[in-house]
Amino acid sequence: xxxxxxxxxxxxxxxxxxxxxxxxxxxxxxxxxxxxxxxxxxxxxxxxxxxxxxxxxxxxxxxxxxxxxxxxxxxxxxxxxxxxxxxxxxxxxxxxxxxxxxxxxxxxxxxxxxxxxxxxxxxxxxxxxxxxxxxxxxxxxxxxxxxxxxxxxxxxxxxxxxxxxxxxxxxxxxxxxxxxxxxxxxxxxxxxxxxxxxxxxxxxxxxxxxxxxxxxxxxxxxxxxxxxxxxxxxxxxxxxxxxxxxxxxxxxxxxxxxxxxxxxxxxxxxxxxxxxxxxxxxxxxxxxxxxxxxxxxxxxxxxxxxxxxxxxxxxxxxxxxxxxxxxxxx
Amino acid sequence: xxxxxxxxxxxxxxxxxxxxxxxxxxxxxxxxxxxxxxxxxxxxxxxxxxxxxxxxxxxxxxxxxxxxxxxxxxxxxxxxxxxxxxxxxxxxxxxxxxxxxxxxxxxxxxxxxxxxxxxxxxxxxxxxxxxxxxxxxxxxxxxxxxxxxxxxxxxxxxxxxxxxxxxxxxxxxxxxxxxxxxxxxxxxxxxxxxxxxxxxxxxxxxxxxxxxxxxxxxxxxxxxxxxxxxxxxxxxxxxxxxxxxxxxxxxxxxxxxxxxxxxxxxxxxxxxxxxxxxxxxxxxxxxxxxxxxxxxxxxxxxxxxxxxxxxxxxxxxxxxxxxxxxxxxxxxxxxxxxxxxxxxxxxxxxxxxxxxxxxxxxxxxxxxxxxxxxxxxxxxxxxxxxxxxxxxxxxxxxxxxxxxxxxxxxxxxxxxxxxxxxxxxxxxxxxxxxxxxxxxxxxxxxxxxxxxxxxxxxxxxxxxxxxxxxxxxxxxxxxxxxxxxxxxxxxxxxxxxxxxxxxxxxxxxxxxxxxxxxxxxxxx
Numbered sequence: 132x133x134x135x136x137x138x139x140x141x142x143x144x145x146x147x148x149x150x151x152x153x154x155x156x157x158x159x160x161x162x163x164x165x166x167x168x169x170x171x172x173x174x175x176x177x178x179x180x181x182x183x184x185x186x187x188x189x190x191x192x193x194x195x196x197x198x199x200x201x202x203x204x205x206x207x208x209x210x211x212x213x214x215x216x217x218x219x220x221x222x223x224x225x226x227x228x229x230x231x232x233x234x235x236x237x238x239x240x241x242x243x244x245x246x247x248x249x250x251x252x253x254x255x256x257x258x259x260x261x262x263x264x265x266x267x268x269x270x271x272x273x274x275x276x277x278x279x280x281x282x283x284x285x286x287x288x289x290x291x292x293x294x295x296x297x298x299x300x301x302x303x304x305x306x307x308x309x310x311x312x313x314x315x316x317x318x319x320x321x322x323x324x325x326x327x328x329x330x331x332x333x334x335x336x337x338x339x340x341x342x343x344x345x346x347x348x349x350x351x352x353x354x355x356x357x358x359x360x361x362x363x364x365x366x367x368x369x370x371x372x373x374x375x376x377x378x379x380x381x382x383x384x385x386x387x388x389x390x391x392x393x394x395x396x397x398x399x400x401x402x403x404x405x406x407x408x409x410x411x412x413x414x415x416x417x418x419x420x421x422x423x424x425x426x427x428x429x430x431x432x433x434x435x436x437x438x439x440x441x442x443x444x445x446x447x448x449x450x451x452x453x454x455x456x457x458x459x460x461x
Numbered sequence: 462x463x464x465x466x467x468x469x470x471x472x473x474x475x476x477x478x479x480x481x482x483x484x485x486x487x488x489x490x491x492x493x494x495x496x497x498x499x500x501x502x503x504x505x506x507x508x509x510x511x512x513x514x515x516x517x518x519x520x521x522x523x524x525x526x527x528x529x530x531x532x533x534x535x536x537x538x539x540x541x542x543x544x545x546x547x548x549x550x551x552x553x554x555x556x557x558x559x560x561x562x563x564x565x566x567x568x569x570x571x572x573x574x575x576x577x578x579x580x581x582x583x584x585x586x587x588x589x590x591x592x593x594x595x596x597x598x599x600x601x602x603x604x605x606x607x608x609x610x611x612x613x614x615x616x617x618x619x620x621x622x623x624x625x626x627x628x629x630x631x632x633x634x635x636x637x638x639x640x641x642x643x644x645x646x647x648x649x650x651x652x653x654x655x656x657x658x659x660x661x662x663x664x665x666x667x668x669x670x671x672x673x674x675x676x677x678x679x680x681x682x683x684x685x686x687x688x689x690x691x692x693x694x695x696x697x698x699x700x701x702x703x704x705x706x707x708x709x710x711x712x713x714x715x716x717x718x719x720x721x722x723x724x725x726x727x728x729x730x731x732x733x734x735x736x737x738x739x740x741x742x743x744x745x746x747x748x749x750x751x752x753x754x755x756x757x758x759x760x761x762x763x764x765x766x767x768x769x770x771x772x773x774x775x776x777x778x779x780x781x782x783x784x785x786x787x788x789x790x791x792x793x794x795x796x797x798x799x800x801x802x803x804x805x806x807x808x809x810x811x812x813x814x815x816x817x818x819x820x821x822x823x824x825x826x827x828x829x830x831x832x833x834x835x836x837x838x839x840x841x842x843x844x845x846x847x848x849x850x851x852x853x854x855x856x857x858x859x860x861x862x863x864x865x866x867x868x869x870x871x872x873x874x875x876x877x878x879x880x881x882x883x884x885x886x887x888x889x890x891x892x893x894x895x896x897x898x899x900x901x902x903x904x905x906x907x908x909x910x911x912x913x914x915x916x917x918x919x920x921x922x923x924x925x926x927x928x929x930x931x932x933x934x935x936x937x938x939x940x941x942x943x944x945x946x947x948x949x950x951x952x953x954x955x956x957x958x959x960x961x962x963x964x965x966x967x968x969x970x971x972x973x974x975x976x977x978x979x980x981x982x983x984x985x
Contacts, residue, residue, distance in 0.1 A: 165777065187851060289676070324670075325676065327671065340574055353952045354952075
């Protein structure tokens with residue numbers, strides 16, 4: 132009779148598994164893809180925590196928040212990774228997140244970090260990326276872009292369906308305030324089209340459909356480091372560049388709250404931070420001891436960083452969206 | 462009718478059960494979203510603008526697709542030439558491509574830096590600018606012309622060969638054939654094809670936005686997306702989805718009112734030989750139509766193939782694994798579709814022509830009028846309290862895809878079944894052939910062609926569909942379209958193009974296998 136032995140083995144196996152705590156991390160889909168930071172992060176944390184990291188992917192940052200709101204207090208998540216500062220105020224409102232108690236930490240970002248609930252893990256500047264050979268003299272500001280000949284075309288993402296799209300909306304608003312509608316009217320003839328997400332827009336740009344695409348100042352680093360192609364660059368704008376800061380937070384009702392906070396510590400440690408630049412193609416929130424990978428020094432460094440405080444972005448985005456829609460619908 | 466007098470048969474119950482499942486997946490998920498919404502909100506002017514734009518572009522796209530499909534289907538119906546089968550299969554490709562791939566393919570031909578623009582610039586003209594309503598309609602015709610062609614072609618092939626033989630012996634000119642045989646068939650087939658395409662176009666989002674050139678081209682589906690993501694206003698999302706259903710229902714109602722059932726009559730299921738279309742002018746006309754449509758549909762596909770060749774060689778193993786997973790899901794989905802479509806089609810035919818049968822067929826088509834975001838979210842709301850959504854990702858995908866392809870299967874199966882029942886039904890009744898025996902001996906052999914088509918389409922659609930899986934995605938169980946998107950969002954556009962080519966090849970391969978299987982002996 133072999134069955135009892137197998138059954139006993141299975142029992143042992145389950146009890147052994149039960150002793151290993153499982154940390155469930157909700158994040159956006161591209162984080163956990165084979166080409167994102169996910170696989171390396173999972174391996175590195177499992178080595179130090181003696182736990183099992185389980186990633187759950189949900190679209191992008193905004194879908195992630197939507198999913199959390201749908202799940203409410205019954206959420207399986209212990210850690211949520213990948214919200215940005217445009218979403219943190221709304222995320223805090225859900226009441227799901229715990230305070231991180233890591234207020235003494237300092238970060239290598241152009242702005243101070245004071246949020247008691249969320250810790251940043253990477254950041255970047257939005258920028259228009261272009262091909263140096265095809266566009267030798269890129270515009271140096273939104274006004275210069277508006278004044279450029281009409282056949283200079285940009286492709287942008289829709290703020291209603293995409294994170295960079297929302298970033299551009301807030302960028303123009305932060306730089307120009309009440310003049311934003313006027314700026315959008317000036318930009319309108321240059322907007323070749325608006326896409327659902329970043330991938331469509333960037334794909335169209337690489338196919339040569341548009342002269343510039345809304346992306347990040349770090350995008351040229353991918354082409355340089357992974358493809359040894361230095362033809363792409365980001366255009367520095369005089370108004371300054373709007374920032375995106377991506378954050379993680381622990382779920383207060385989690386059974387593994389201590390482990391979750393341990394993960395947040397890991398998130399701001401060198402092991403995690405050194406994975407970020409060449410997988411997420413963003414700046415790490417704390418520059419690791421080894422510095423940034425070779426190639427990042429070629430990127431533009433905007434002199435002025437623009438960003439709305441967490442609560443403010445949520446307040447003005449509806450108005451900014453209406454201005455955008457009115458200007459581009461004509 | 463003797464059959465009407467019988468008690469409601471098990472066939473009808475099976476059809477009703479399938480209808481209940483479809484209702485649960487469409488209106489049930491919509492109700493779940495309504496129920497989960499804690500507030501009630503109203504639609505604003507921007508929403509109504511989106512409704513108007515959606516209806517207008519869908520109307521234009523459907524009208525143009527169907528109008529262009531008639532001459533193409535006629536040419537395919539009355540010509541035999543080497544490569545005809547291959548052409549029919551290839552023409553189906555745009556319909557099954559993931560949106561992002563098809564859009565990039567289209568732009569490689571019609572975009573600012575596409576082939577046509579290059580030629581125009583070379584000849585001293587301005588490059589083409591398709592962004593706007595033109596672009597939206599162009600893309601929708603690109604996607605749906607093949608479907609319209611196939612649906613109308615089925616109509617042509619359902620005219621028994623004996624009719625054409627009789628027409629030839631009576632000395633009918635092509636004009637007479639058109640009047641007596643073809644127009645009544647078109648009157649029966651066109652409204653249905655029109656509605657299917659209209660409904661598909663009403664749920665369009667990424668294509669309409671990208672080629673529409675901006676927020677002018679906001680569709681209802683995009684407004685739903687905005688309500689979910691930007692405002693987390695579930696009630697508005699559900700309201701918008703209701704409007705989407707209403708639009709489709711109105712279109713379906715109008716089509717029913719316009720359509721008249723085709724005459725039925727017996728034939729011996731032989732190959733159609735067309736004596737009427739031997740004239741040189743008609744030959745040239747058909748050849749031109751086929752050439753034009755092949756160029757229009759196949760050039761963008763050719764660009765997808767060319768673009769993908771380099772990336773195909775170094776596809777990572779995980780993409781190949783995803784491809785295998787997608788093939789399995791799509792086979793499962795096709796099989797499920799068959800289990801749903803056959804009982805439903807039988808029930809619709811058994812109910813005859815009337816409100817009940819129209820209603821049942823309408824329910825079968827509901828899924829394509831649904832917003833995939835609402836279905837996905839609704840399913841999530843329903844499943845989350847009882848099970849881990851991630852663990853159910855693949856089965857749910859297979860089921861939703863099966864239901865999504867149900868309308869196409871029904872459109873192909875029902876007319877064929879009606880013809881068979883019309884022609885052989887009384888004979889079978891008199892022989893007391895009922896139940897499974899009737900299905901196996903009478904129906905299945907004569908349904909090979911539409912069944913093969915429906916299975917192929919279901920498998921191919923399921924291959925290319927990202928649909929609801931995005932909400933449920935399990936990192937370890939990614940499907941091929943999901944891996945393709947992931948490659949793109951990791952800047953790996955070349956590999957993504959390779960994955961797109963693989964997807965195109967697999968989808969077409971599956972479609973070809975089933976469709977060819979269906980036509981193998983049906984032509985002899």
